[in-house]
Amino acid sequence: MMKDQKGFTLLESLCVLSIFLIIASITALLAKPHFLYFEKQMFFTQVKADLLYAQQYAITHQTDVVVQFAPDQHMYTAHMKMGSDPIISREYSKMFEIEKGTMPLYFQYGPNGNANKFGSFYIRAGNERYQFTFLIGRGRFHVAKE
Secondary structure (H helix, E strand, O other): OOOOOOOOOHHHHHHHHHHHHHHHHHHHHHHHHHHHHHHHHHHHHHHHHHHHHHHHHHHHHOOOEEEEEEOOOOEEEEEOOOOOOEEEEEEOOOOEEEEEOOOOOEEEEOOOOOEOOOEEEEEEEOOEEEEEEEOOOOOOEEEEEO
């Protein structure tokens, strides 16, 4: 090799590449908790939006809309009558477990938007537990971390 030729040696290039890979792997390990946090946030946002949509559908179409959670299949549906095509059919991640609380995992929005049942059910995400509460009248609900 000629002495006036400029460039990097193989050893220098491998050192830079190894430093880059170390930094990239540390970043990937630190990003996993953020991914789980955003997955939880997206799940609860989607469930809330779907329940509000089912309630609005019942009001605008002046019909009953049945919402049913199927924890064994990791999905929930909303439909007008049993056996009809679902208005909403959504599968969710297996990291979420829905448990019955003071209310069953099915309820109905009436034509006026009121839910026919009230109470709570629980959603477990990893080692955290969230309480999904439906209030008496008007079909209002909220989610709280226990």
